[in-house]
Amino acid sequence: MTSTPDFLSHLNPSQRQAVEHFCGPLLVVAGAGSGKTRALTYRISNLVLTHRINPENILAVTFTNKAAKEMKARIEKLFADRIAQEKHGKPLDLLAPYEQTKLRSHVYKTITKPLWIGTFHSLCARLLRMEIHKYQDEQGRKWERNFSIFDESDVQSLIKDIVVNKLNLDDRKFPPRSVRFAISNAKNQGWSPDELEANQQDFRGRVIAEVYRAYQDGLAANNALDFDDLIRVLVLLLKQNEQTLAYWHQQFHHILVDEYQDTNRTQYDMLSLLATNGADAKTFKSWQNRSVFVVGDADQSIYSFRAADFRILMGFQQDFGDDLPDDDTRTMVKLEENYRSTENILQAANVLIDNNTERIDKVLKPTRGKGEPIYCYRADDELQEADFVVGQIRQLEQQHPEVQWGDFAILYRTNAQSRAFEETLVRWAIPYTVVGGLKFYDRREVKDILAYLRLIVNPADSVSLKRVINTPRRGIGKTTMDRLTQAAQELGVPTWEILSDEATVKTLASRGSRNILGFVDMIRLWQSQVDTLPATEIIQGILDNSGYIRNLQDQDTDEAEDRIGNVKELYNAAQQFAEENGDDSLLSFLANAALASDADDKEDSTTVSMMTLHSAKGLEFPIVFLVGIEQGLFPNFRSLDDPAALEEERRLCYVGITRAQERLFLSHARERRLYGSREPAIPSAFLSELPRDLIETNTPTAIPSQGIEMFSSAPPQKKLPNTNARDWAVGDRLVHKGYGLGEVTHIFGAGNKICLAVKFPNLGKKIIDPNITVLERV
Ligand code: ATP
Ligand code: MG
Numbered sequence: 001m002t003s004t005p006d007f008l009s010h011l012n013p014s015q016r017q018a019v020e021h022f023c024g025p026l027l028v029v030a031g032a033g034s035g036k037t038r039a040l041t042y043r044i045s046n047l048v049l050t051h052r053i054n055p056e057n058i059l060a061v062t063f064t065n066k067a068a069k070e071m072k073a074r075i076e077k078l079f080a081d082r083i084a085q086e087k088h089g090k091p092l093d094l095l096a097p098y099e100q101t102k103l104r105s106h107v108y109k110t111i112t113k114p115l116w117i118g119t120f121h122s123l124c125a126r127l128l129r130m131e132i133h134k135y136q137d138e139q140g141r142k143w144e145r146n147f148s149i150f151d152e153s154d155v156q157s158l159i160k161d162i163v164v165n166k167l168n169l170d171d172r173k174f175p176p177r178s179v180r181f182a183i184s185n186a187k188n189q190g191w192s193p194d195e196l197e198a199n200q201q202d203f204r205g206r207v208i209a210e211v212y213r214a215y216q217d218g219l220a221a222n223n224a225l226d227f228d229d230l231i232r233v234l235v236l237l238l239k240q241n242e243q244t245l246a247y248w249h250q251q252f253h254h255i256l257v258d259e260y261q262d263t264n265r266t267q268y269d270m271l272s273l274l275a276t277n278g279a280d281a282k283t284f285k286s287w288q289n290r291s292v293f294v295v296g297d298a299d300q301s302i303y304s305f306r307a308a309d310f311r312i313l314m315g316f317q318q319d320f321g322d323d324l325p326d327d328d329t330r331t332m333v334k335l336e337e338n339y340r341s342t343e344n345i346l347q348a349a350n351v352l353i354d355n356n357t358e359r360i361d362k363v364l365k366p367t368r369g370k371g372e373p374i375y376c377y378r379a380d381d382e383l384q385e386a387d388f389v390v391g392q393i394r395q396l397e398q399q400h401p402e403v404q405w406g407d408f409a410i411l412y413r414t415n416a417q418s419r420a421f422e423e424t425l426v427r428w429a430i431p432y433t434v435v436g437g438l439k440f441y442d443r444r445e446v447k448d449i450l451a452y453l454r455l456i457v458n459p460a461d462s463v464s465l466k467r468v469i470n471t472p473r474r475g476i477g478k479t480t481m482d483r484l485t486q487a488a489q490e491l492g493v494p495t496w497e498i499l500s501d502e503a504t505v506k507t508l509a510s511r512g513s514r515n516i517l518g519f520v521d522m523i524r525l526w527q528s529q530v531d532t533l534p535a536t537e538i539i540q541g542i543l544d545n546s547g548y549i550r551n552l553q554d555q556d557t558d559e560a561e562d563r564i565g566n567v568k569e570l571y572n573a574a575q576q577f578a579e580e581n582g583d584d585s586l587l588s589f590l591a592n593a594a595l596a597s598d599a600d601d602k603e604d605s606t607t608v609s610m611m612t613l614h615s616a617k618g619l620e621f622p623i624v625f626l627v628g629i630e631q632g633l634f635p636n637f638r639s640l641d642d643p644a645a646l647e648e649e650r651r652l653c654y655v656g657i658t659r660a661q662e663r664l665f666l667s668h669a670r671e672r673r674l675y676g677s678r679e680p681a682i683p684s685a686f687l688s689e690l691p692r693d694l695i696e697t698n699t700p701t702a703i704p705s706q707g708i709e710m711f712s713s714a715p716p717q718k719k720l721p722n723t724n725a726r727d728w729a730v731g732d733r734l735v736h737k738g739y740g741l742g743e744v745t746h747i748f749g750a751g752n753k754i755c756l757a758v759k760f761p762n763l764g765k766k767i768i769d770p771n772i773t774v775l776e777r778v
Contacts (some may be wrong), residue, residue, distance in 0.1 A: 008020070057251060057254060066435075143233075155180055159179055181557050254291050301648070338365065392665060406607060679704075684703075731744060734758065
């Protein structure tokens with residue numbers, strides 16, 4: 001085998017330097033699309049091929065399981081190609097199918113399978129499967145190797161059990177989800193229950209520490225770990241057991257990490273322990289036959305809400321390289337050419353990110369032609385936006401024989417935005433995949449509300465009944481429900497019939513009977529409205545009165561907020577369906593929803609990809625649609641008065657733009673349906689930061705000009721002061737510019753994320769967000 005394999009000719013000199021760097025720490029920093037992931041992949045190949053490193057001695061961390069799979073596939077192909085060349089004098093693709101399979105399976109067995117490639121979580125789980133019996137927590141509890149990994153619903157029910165049954169607390173005051181969130185935060189800080197308790201001043205905090213303690217007991221009793229524990233426990237285990245640490249330190253000669261800018265403290269601890277055997281990374285001297293190789297781009301750090309910290313990337317050289325000669329180039333390589341995007345796209349991205357103050361300037365040069373202009377479309381509303389995007393997809397696919405569905409990606413800021421696009425794609429029978437998430441109608445919260453609706457129109461639907469009777473929790477236990485279900489089965493009637501018989505309920509469900517009867521009354525009320533009220537009103541009734549939204553609001557997490565967005569989007573779906581079909585009945589809407597959820601899942605390569613911007617990190621697509629670029633949506637509300645958060649939103653926009661290879665389409669709407677009412681929307685400030693000469697538009701107002709002026713071309717809007725829940729009360733009277741005089745009948749939400757239900761004498765009830773609509777109090 002030659003010392004410089006020819007596959008390295010697919011790399012530029014800086015990439016090559018990174019790939020060929022053999023031992024010691026190395027940081028590769030570079031902008032998007034500059035071939036960082038490629039360098040990392042080639043480096044693994046080169047370690048095995050040129051340096052004859054045993055694949056078992058290589059540990060590579062990727063950001064998603066999908067990325068791990070892709071990386072393995074790429075490495076496998078590289079190897080198979082190389083062996084094909086050496087043995088048969090031609091590339092793999094030109095071998096007979098039988099030879100190809102044989103060769104691939106040989107490469108799989110000897111090279112890719114033994115490699116340790118995966119996400120932090122999957123790698124830690126794998127290590128714990130071998131080592132966890134050596135771990136002991138501060139209470140002396142131990143775990144077996146066949147431990148379970150509890151998913152979110154297991155975790156919730158354990159916590160709920162502790163709150164209600166063990167500690168006799170009210171789960172409305174201590175909702176399992178918010179308790180879970182607090183525990184998760186403590187774990188991410190590396191705190192034990194005692195440490196959490198020591199850091200709490202108030203009663204609530206101390207109770208949560210108490211739940212945390214009992215929760216760890218519960219996990220141990222079940223021989224289980226939760227997701228947060230996987231990394232934390234491994235770190236503790238390695239710190240506790242010198243021999244074990246020494247063993248794995250010895251095993252992993254070469255450690256590689258992709259997307260290093262999104263690493264958090266615990267993950268960093270794990271890496272540095274393994275790399276240095278617990279020595280101070282700064283003074284660690286034994287780099288002779290080992291390396292730590294990390295690649296990242298601080299401009300793409302977008303996970304600070306999960307405790308990721310890009311200063312870990314910035315500190316890499318200091319942390320790992322202090323005793324090396326004071327020569328930057330030995331511990332850092334910069335890549336400066338972008339191979340992914342056309343010059344126009346790249347320039348737009350570079351100019352945008354330059355508006356961030358908290359960054360290190362870097363060079364990112366185009367290597368491709370100028371390309372087509374970027375196109376920015378201003379739609380009337382979100383439906384027209386979806387029509388535009390899907391229309392473009394159809395047109396491009398038809399006009400260019402080489403273009404396939406898999407070449408397109410639709411990227412959005414929040415999950416709820418996917419619905420309008422999904423429905424339009426379904427209408428045109430275009431296959432699509434929601435990457436890193438569920439399709440709209442498969443999402444848990446959407447299914448929950450649909451189950452309420454199904455139960456309302458069809459009380460015999462015991463599956464839906466079971467799904468919602470204790471969602472949100474109403475103190476109706478599983479045993480009680482089992483008893484009632486069994487009674488129903490014995491009598492051969494639907495469970496609902498048993499539930500609607502007060503005497504039977506009182507006998508069979510003594511403690512929970514009041515809760516059950518309350519639930520039955522609530523459903524009965526909606527059942528009585530089915531023939532007279534439109535679907536939207538019934539949905540709104542559920543959202544207001546079932547406690548579903550309140551439960552989510554109490555959790556006050558990003559995830560809960562996303563779920564609230566989806567639930568409200570279901571209201572929009574019903575409204576849109578009624579408008580388009582002139583039929584506002586709940587039954588018709590349910591039939592439509594059942595059809596929409598039935599779209600097939602196909603292979604990624606033959607489907608349009610849809611995903612949030614967060615899920616798009618590291619990926620690339622020939623044609624990208626970046627949609628909903630409006631103030632308050634992207635950048636999102638919470639970032640508008642928080643400069644650091646706004647910079648993170650801008651980084652997210654940079655990630656979005658740099659996913660595109662050939663074509664980039666941007667879009668936003670003049671008004672957007674927000675929980676029923678149409679609200680004017682303002683184009684995002686990010687649009688005004690892009691170089692105008694690179695962008696074509698459908699109307700001159702599609703791109704606002706910079707600064708204050710940008711608001712003048714938009715609908716008459718001022719930037720509004722942040723309105724808080726405290727500023728409004730039920731009964732307040734106000735004037736809305738379009739609707740006239742109205743009265744507040746309900747306030748949804750909490751803090752500064754609220755919506756008002758306002759009754760207007762001639763128009764009925766409208767839901768209005770006071771943070772984006774001017775309301776004058778009278
Ligand atoms: P991101 O920051 O988005 O993760 P990245 O820096 O990891 O991007 P890659 O995904 O590795 O970039 O590469 C971007 C694209 O450029 C890929 O299609 C890759 O195959 C191609 N590429 C990388 N290096 C080269 C090169 N030296 N010559 C030609 N193409 C290259
Ligand atoms: Mg990458």
